[in-house]
Amino acid sequence: MLLDVNRKLLSRSDRVKSVDFHPAEPWLLTGLFNGSVNIYNLETGAIVKTFEVATIPVRCVRFIARKNWFVAGSDDYQLRILNYNTHEKVAAFEAHLDYIRCLTVHPTASIVLTGSDDMSIKAWDWDKQWKCVQVFEGHTHFIMNLAFNLKDTNTFASSCLDRSVKFWSLNSGTAHSSLEAHDKGVNYVEFYPGADKPYLVTVGADNLSIKIWDYFSKSCVQTMEGHTGNVSFAVFHPNLPVLISGGDDGTVRIWNTDTYRLENTLNYGLERAWCVSMRKGSNDVAVGFDEGVVVVKIGREEPSFSMDHSGKLVYTRNTEVLLADLRALEDATTEGTPIPVSGREIGSTELFASSLHHSPNGRFITFVGDGEYIIYTASSFRNRSFGTGTSFAWASDSNTYAVLEGKTKIKVYNKFFKERGGSGFKGADTFIVESLHGGPLLSAKGNGFVIFWDWESCDIVRRIEIDAKIIIWSSNGDLVAITSTDSFYVLRYDEDAYRARVESGTEIGDEGVEEAFDVVAEISETVATSKWFGDCFIYTNSANRLNYLIGTQTTTVTHLHTSLFLLGYIPAQNRLYLTDKTMNIYSYSFAVAVIEYEAAILQNDLQTAAEILPSIPNEYRSKIARFLETQGLKELAIEITTDLNHKFDLLLQLDDLDRALEIARSDPSPENEAKWKAIGDRALATWRFDLARECFENAGDLSALLLLLLAIGDRTSLHSLGQKALQEGQENIAFTTLLQLGDADACVELLLKTKRFAEAALFARTYAPSQIPQTIAAWKQDLASGGKANLAAAIANPIENPDLFEED
Template sequence: MQVRVFNYNTLERAHAFEAHSDYVRCIVVHPTQPYILTSSDDMLIKLWNWEKQWLCQQVFEGHTHYVMQIVINTKDNNTLASASLDRTVKVWQLGSPTPNFTLEGHEKGVNCVDYYHGGDKPYLISGADDRMVKIWDYQNKTCVQTLEGHAQNISAVCFHPELPIVLTGSEDGTVRIWHSGTYRLESSLNYGFERVWTIACMRGSNNVALGYDEGSIMVKVGREEPAVSMDVNGEKIVWARHSEIQQANLKAMPEGIEIKDGERLPVAVKDMGSCEIYPQTIAHNPNGRFVVVCGDGEYIIYTAMVLRNKAFGTAHEFVWAQDSSEYAIREGTSTVKVFKNFKEKKSFKPEFGAEGIFGGYLLGVRSVSGLALYDWDTLELVRRIEIQPKHVYWSESGELVALATDDSYFVLRYDAGAVLAAREQGGEAVTQDGIEEAFDVLGEVHETVRTGLWVGDCFIYTNSVNRINYYVGGEIVTVSHLDRTMYLLGYVAKDNRLYLGDKELNIVSYSLLLSVLEYQTAVMRGDFETADKVLPTVPTQYRTRVAHFLEKQGFKQQALAVSTDPEHRFELALQLGELQVATALAREAGHTQKWRQLAELATTKGELGLAQECLHQAQDFGGLLLLATSAGNADMVRKLGDSAETTGKNNIAFLSFLLLGELDKCLQILIDTDRLPEAAFFSRTYLPSQISRVVGLWRESLSKVSEKAGQSLADPKDYENLFPGLSEAFKTEQYLEPERR
């Protein structure tokens, strides 16, 4: 049977050759060499070299039935394993036509095989028609585990390249997910697409592709968010790479290196050791002395410096309290236990169950009914809130908290004094839903929070569209746009930098000035005394950003004083009616538009002298004419007429001279602009003594176009009978001449 090779850019067939005498079951491309391997129902495995015109370079013989699948060892590219319906798995070496060894144990034909990708276990997995999945140690050549549960033939098996899971697919239509360490069944997927035929995973991705009779589907397994945590000092970052714990020291970066926003930091990474469980989350306690690793239904608390085991136990979830010596765990969906100094202090079962827990200033328990917040010391209910958050973020002071749901987040203020007063008062002050005065809602923002943290009263977060934003007093400010999904690690105040990491554990940072955050916080609290003290520490290039913030909060006078951007200051000066400031800025800029805006404001405020200057600077002759005529200022109209005539603004010049009664100038403007018909009518009305001259000019001009039309024009002096009242017009002109002059 043939193998066909296609160019995947053009989809043209590049080559075809006869590979086997029966159906081809599997094709595998070698990861480093110019080889492909094929297996077939003719019981053979063949190796082809595409650099030698697809020459068959080797044949592997030994199976006694169809060879269903072959797979290359990811840790040794010279070895491969094959699964056959002869009930065996054989391991081969490139260059040798006979198998190294054979693994036997299945009762029926073997359909699929895969190698374990990690370096800690020499394992193979196989699936067969006996409905069994077997895990083999290929060094000891023994079966270490058999996975049972499928109801039909096993058609696909796969070790995930990064996550500690095994995926198995069967003709019963299900894909089962098993833990590769404990071999416990974690999940079973059935999408109703009939039989499963293939499973594919890719390193660096949590996506898994499944192929069925009725189509294919892509599913996401595990967490996208990496297991990583930064200590409170911002000096060290601890993360898990598979089961290995590593530490990055931010203080050990090369000297003199320029840190740019968004660029990967060249951090020094140190191996701390291997973890006994597969880490799903890592978190430092508030003082940074301890770090907890949680996963596989267990937790281990280590010392942060040398990874010394301090405490461990079983838990589905683990959270630290604000007090560094206190933490809580969730067991199942009903029990929450609180520990102090690594000893169990209290255990309780929340009334509505526990689907999730949250640490911080209060102990949060999420249930089907919402979020319940408890006092860490007494475990008394403080408040029940009818939302189901995914994350709860407390500020360092414990006054503010952000509750992040799937599509929005709420910012609340916690009043510890009101809680204490209600406890002392008792009675109706404490209801079954807790203390009503405990929290005030400050704002709701319709944005999805991926990760977040507080710096003072500013809530910094990354959202679903890959932006870094911060919320302060109802205002949202964008720090930067990200080119991929990033997760907040922490903020280092002395460096004025925000640190983030991606799922590949690349660390980047962005500049975020603490002085700007402190200033904005003080403004929101109405504490302008503190704000004025902080302002000198805000660099000049950030003053305009602060000014925009002040403007949005309605503090325009302060914004004008703070802003360094001339454009912004001019706009603020106009809004505040600060004519002197606006005039100085307009003189500096020299922009026509600014002078026009200022003229409008000056006119509104009755500053006609300033308005005249502004209109003159803006060359706004129409505005000047309106102003001059409104004020009855003949000298201003005369100057305007002369200026307009000089600059070619003929309409304004004509109207100015007409208002002044300077008819000769008006007539000359009409003649100079070749408006001879209008000039003729104008002279007939106002200057009959000029009519013959103008008609002569008109006739001369028109004759150039049409001789006949030009000759048809009648001169009123020659044809007085055609122009009644002309003689009276002459007399009137002579009579008014002295007055006009």
């Protein structure tokens, strides 16, 4: 089983005796032999919280995320519960008479189980102020590990150095059964998490063995050996068909749970491995060592699936193969709401599939993984062919396919699954190929390049220098998308240009035919998953948006709440389908008529577009109109849009003010003032002063109206404007109007009325001397009433009383 192992975190510390992942936050909890507890951020690798829990070893820690707590058991017999957000100590008490060696938290109930060297197991209920609600006795040595059975959370198992594994119910202090698992004690026990097997795994103390048991029949299914030191733990991976073990030899070993074969051995040089934890909903595994902690990601988290053009979804669950028909979800689809898939098991495959590939006609499906491939019939799931290969690609005719063996050898097979003879693809043996991609041309990507070959002649069509991730062809074979780390490109393949070059007899070099491809679009977005439908490139990006590209125009269908994988599109339903890691299906409406219409517009085929338009539902008309606007077809967009605001904006852009005026007059809402003002501004720009005046009056825009009336010299209207400004409390506009009309006395009166006495006095001194006594008297009266009598007296004769101004 070829599973990539990527290290995400390595941190050196004192001996790590216990680790636990937070179920929601990117945190890892570690309990140390020196008595400390650390919380790491998995994304940064930094310690974000440290707790000095005890001065002696903390042997076991677990999150209780529902309460924002963690619980820790230590060698001073104390069980401590702390709030990891506030650092507050929630509770601390002596739980046992000897070391607390292990603990586990019930998946749903308010129960914590603890196991101790005093040979007892106790259940503590935090909803009852941490009362001990049950004591489980029967073991005759140290309790090493506890594990709930997720198939029946009322039961749990315990492993002990008395060589037994005992099975308990929470409501009984006596074990209901026991298993003599190993000759020298049992260090660890863990249940198989899947629903298909009644298995558990045990680890022998000091005999280096790992055993898989059927706990119903109490029979040993398999014994695995390979560690060269005492084994500390062995756990089933919740998502992958592997088992993880570690021990005193410092290694972490990965075993295949189907073949029980050792698949990989990891050694990080941190001495003995003590503990392990699996992250929920992820492939992350944490292991604690003598000298620190390591977190690795095993395999990829993207599910293995393939959906044909009719909506039949094939996916795998480990080696099981399941079929779901998404056409049956038509009546149950709700926009963006997860729909659990009830897949029907159709068989099993002999390999752990890393990728699935439907043939273009949907008749066959290929499973690729573990360095092998198997081709099945899609209808009856019969094995038609198999072989070795790390990558696989179908030709667009579904009769030919290519297989990559190693890094340089490419084999081609015909429709009878027979290898095709010949000299092979030109230049393929001179560089390292990372993967193959099918379509009208066979494409391969390597380190910094993409190369395209002709399926028949095996000649190079084009070599492009680009560090690509995925190469995907449109169904009609004209367009190909090449995605890279931070952008993607759409190229158009010109087969005629390539054939003409070949027929001319001109030698084609290692770079191929340059004119065979033209760049259609370059988009600065990171593509996560993608599919073609006709000339429409549908994709999810790194910002969790579902977008599509037609021509050079990208449009967002929806914002996704989480990272989803694109399954495909079912035209009969007008729906896009996506899935999450656990194969919950999400569906979004996406009309095929919209795609066809936009494609016709891009091809400048307006007649075809007009024929398609009646089939487009009304809810998509405004989206179509915005697309037409980007293409410069604003007149057509006006006729199509159902959004009055959009239509209004388009009419303004085209200076069709009469029709824009009709929309403004039909809208009595207060927000309509913005429309009147917008029309007025455009009317000014087009020298339609009468229309501008009407619009500014309807918008209540007195400032714009003032400028307009001044420009045309309408004194009568200016006088009316001044009166209206006074009524609406816009004194500045009223003052400006009176000043422009030359009525200085009225200006002084307005300033006095608005209690701007100083400005009134200065204005009167300059423009209306006869009003000076009146303004000075009003100013002095205002000052005196404000307790500034001295300053008021100085105003009468400022030359003789200069000190009074300085004093005040």
